[in-house]
Amino acid sequence: MYSAAPADTLRIVPLDAFTAIYHRASGITHLVASPVPEILAALGPDGMTLPALTARLVERYDLLDADGAALRARLDELVAAGLARIA
Amino acid sequence: MRHVFSVRVGPVGFRVGSHWRTPIRQLATLYADYPRPENGVPDFTVRLFAHRPWRRVIRPAVMIGGDFMIPDAAPLPLAQGLLAAEMAMNLQMALGQRRYLLLHASAVERDGRVLLMTGESGSGKSTLAALLSRAGWRLMGDEFALIDPATGLAHAFPRLVSLKNEAIAAVEAAAPGARFGPLLEGTPKGAIRHLVPDAAAVATMDMPGRPALLLFPRFGFAPDIRAVAPGEVLMRLTQASTNYVAMGERGFTALTGLVRSVPARAIDYPDTDRALAQVAALWDAL
Known part of the structure; x- marks a missing residue:
């Protein structure tokens, strides 16, 4: 199970193709591109399993070639950065 | 320090102290039309000092210091004392400014x-x-x-x-x-x-x-x-x-x-x- 970091720990500001995310706990600014904002929005605070997240992204964004391994790699990066958590 | 000049630039007050008269005179001339720090209290203090006592007079070299310092800053010749003062004021802002x-x-x-x-x-x-x-x-x-x-x-x-x-x-x-x-x-x-x-x-x-x-x-x-x-x-x-x-x-x-x-x-x-x-x-x- 993965979940997004609690909303009150992040400041998310869309800019253009990039989104600026301020991580309050570390004071680090992340400049991220798609699909990171979409993943965080889809995960929400309650969390979901990898297959459920894949299904939700497919449904919301018309993904044709959803790749579970690539998505897991992105999630692990987000967990390492503090932007997502393993529930 | 022996020679002192205070000035306010925008919202920031500085106090510059120096072992030498010349840089302070130059600052006083060039910043003559500027106000002093509010209530006389500067935000940052800058010091222009000699690395060794004899370097005040023998091949005088200006070290820059103040509230915020970088440890390996190289000294400048006294002829560039004004530049040293300006660099030191920049340094205080760069390292110490938190309001803006x-x-x-x-x-x-x-x-x-x-x-x-x-x-x-x-x-x-x-x-x-x-x-x-x-x-x-x-x-x-x-x-x-x-x-x-x-x-x-x-x-x-x-x-x-x-x-x-x-x-x-x-x-x-x-x-x-x-x-x-x-x-x-x-x-x-x-x-x-x-x-x-x-x-x-x-x-x-x-x-x-x-x-x-x-x-x-x-x-x-x-x-x-x-x-x-x-x-x-x-x-x-x-x-x-x-x-x-x-x-x-x-x-x-x-x-x-x-x-x-x-x-x-x-x-x-x-x-x-x-x-x-x-x-x-x-x-x-x-």
Whole structure:
């Protein structure tokens, strides 16, 4: 199970193709591109399993070639950065 | 210290102490029209001191220090004492300022709206600010733009304008009645001469303005103007800010607010006349 970091720990500001995310706990600014904002929005605070997240992204964004391994790699990066958590 | 000078530049008060009289005299002359720190209390203290007691008189070399220091700063010869004082004041701001987000940028204002110009040393931001200040714009500063996170306004910090190498003759020619400091040759950045901001810039330095246009000038290239996307602007400005990380979330608020509200352009120019024309065209198109 993965979940997004609690909303009150992040400041998310869309800019253009990039989104600026301020991580309050570390004071680090992340400049991220798609699909990171979409993943965080889809995960929400309650969390979901990898297959459920894949299904939700497919449904919301018309993904044709959803790749579970690539998505897991992105999630692990987000967990390492503090932007997502393993529930 | 034996020789002392205090000055307020925009919202920031400085107290400069020196082992030598000359740099203090030069500061007092060049900053003669500036006010003193509010209530007599400076925000930052700067010290110009001799590394060893005998270096006050034998091949005098000026070390710079103050509230904030870098441990391996090299001394400057006493003939460059004014430059040492200016560098030391910059250093205090760069390392110690927490009230405003600092952008390494020059700033000029017209009708309450502010043009910010940021770039590496040699990009021409000081030169352009100095020339624009002779063409109807108010000079707000050539080194740091101060962005208030609470309001998004840019506050003026009109220190002496540091002109380097070819820029010295260009500005001397454009501003024949202006006051300049001594020509300092052989500095780590070549020849330097300081321009005293005009009386209007000093008289109105407590008046902030709303940022309206952000430019990334580059000198020495064929003329070109390109839009810069907000994501790239944010990345460039985090690098152009000396206190972005230290400001924490207030810095993020100030910077994202600026990036989202102000158009940004990169301009390449082969000479200052062309740059001034580019600025005028971009400003008129806002």
